[in-house]
Amino acid sequence: MNKKTIWITGGSTGIGKALAIKFASNGWNVAISARRENLLQEISDNNANIFSYPLDVTNKSQCKEVFNKIKSKFESVDICFFSTGTWNPKKEKDIDVEQIEDVFKVNFFGTLNSIKAVEEYFKNKQDGIITIVSSIAGYRGLPNSTGYGPSKSALNNLAESLYFDFKRSNVRVCLVSPGFIKTPMTDKNDFKMPFLKTTEYAANKIYDGLINKNNFEIHFPKSLTLILKLFSFLPSKLYFGLIGKMTKYQKKN
Numbered sequence: 001m002n003k004k005t006i007w008i009t010g011g012s013t014g015i016g017k018a019l020a021i022k023f024a025s026n027g028w029n030v031a032i033s034a035r036r037e038n039l040l041q042e043i044s045d046n047n048a049n050i051f052s053y054p055l056d057v058t059n060k061s062q063c064k065e066v067f068n069k070i071k072s073k074f075e076s077v078d079i080c081f082f083s084t085g086t087w088n089p090k091k092e093k094d095i096d097v098e099q100i101e102d103v104f105k106v107n108f109f110g111t112l113n114s115i116k117a118v119e120e121y122f123k124n125k126q127d128g129i130i131t132i133v134s135s136i137a138g139y140r141g142l143p144n145s146t147g148y149g150p151s152k153s154a155l156n157n158l159a160e161s162l163y164f165d166f167k168r169s170n171v172r173v174c175l176v177s178p179g180f181i182k183t184p185m186t187d188k189n190d191f192k193m194p195f196l197k198t199t200e201y202a203a204n205k206i207y208d209g210l211i212n213k214n215n216f217e218i219h220f221p222k223s224l225t226l227i228l229k230l231f232s233f234l235p236s237k238l239y240f241g242l243i244g245k246m247t248k249y250q251k252k253n
């Protein structure tokens with residue numbers, strides 16, 4: 001039987017890297033993309049099933065070129081996992097329009113460029129999974145998140161919209177909403193992160209959700225995400241009060 005293939009963007013570090021190793025150890029071909037070629041090469045050198053495809057997702061035509069290369073190397077591409085993201089907590093406290101534009105360029109438009117690059121392929125194939133990595137920060141507004149939260153909220157809406165569109169072609173659109181996972185991205189946070197988990201934990205949850213289940217959203221850890229989902233139904237006054245109190249208590253020192 002031919003090996004299955006997954007394309008992972010954001011594969012140089014963090015969740016994307018851990019997921020690449022998880023799929024590779026389960027016998028999949030894994031194509032990984034990100035900007036830092038040296039990191040991709042190192043991962044690939046250490047794993048015969050992982051192949052490096054450097055890419056800056058803000059470059060539309062490069063997204064198409066890279067996907068064409070992946071398509072021609074492997075028999076078929078079965079899952080795409082679009083995980084590129086950026087977060088700079090120091091700059092999220094203000095309305096810094098240029099900064100917010102940059103965050104949207106990577107988190108929202110970078111993901112959109114990646115989806116656009118695979119759209120025709122998956123619609124013709126009439127099979128497969130397109131995965132969009134969002135965040136619990138996209139559920140409702142959080143303090144000190146003027147760019148990241150709104151970019152993830154936009155991805156949530158996009159994923160729901162695309163769900164209907166791709167379903168007509170028998171393609172599953174899947175949304176991933178991680179809680180706090182220890183990665184280079186969250187190492188920048190100066191607050192205590194509740195229910196912080198490892199990248200291996202995240203990779204196991206995502207692998208299980210993609211391969212063994214068929215839900216639209218994969219969210220974890222449930223101890224955090226279910227509380228936040230409940231909060232999303234609250235009237236604004238109650239929501240602002242609860243989140244205000246909780247985030248104040250969690251500041252370091």
Ligand SMILES: NC(=O)c1ccc[n+]([C@@H]2O[C@H](COP(=O)([O-])OP(=O)(O)OC[C@H]3O[C@@H](n4cnc5c(N)ncnc54)[C@H](OP(=O)(O)O)[C@@H]3O)[C@@H](O)[C@H]2O)c1
Pocket residue numbers: 009010011012013014015016033034035036037039055056057058083084085086106110133134135136177178179180181182183184185186
């Ligand atoms: N960690 C968490 O607690 C958490 C929680 C919720 C959601 N998430 C989401 O999970 C995803 C992965 O985050 P992570 O925590 O694993 O962080 P990370 O380790 O910093 O990974 C981010 C990845 O995105 C890549 N990337 C950034 N800009 C790019 C660009 N322009 N083109 C191509 N690749 C680019 C980075 O590689 P290069 O720098 O080499 O390009 C890296 O591989 C993100 O979408 C993040 O928002 C994370």
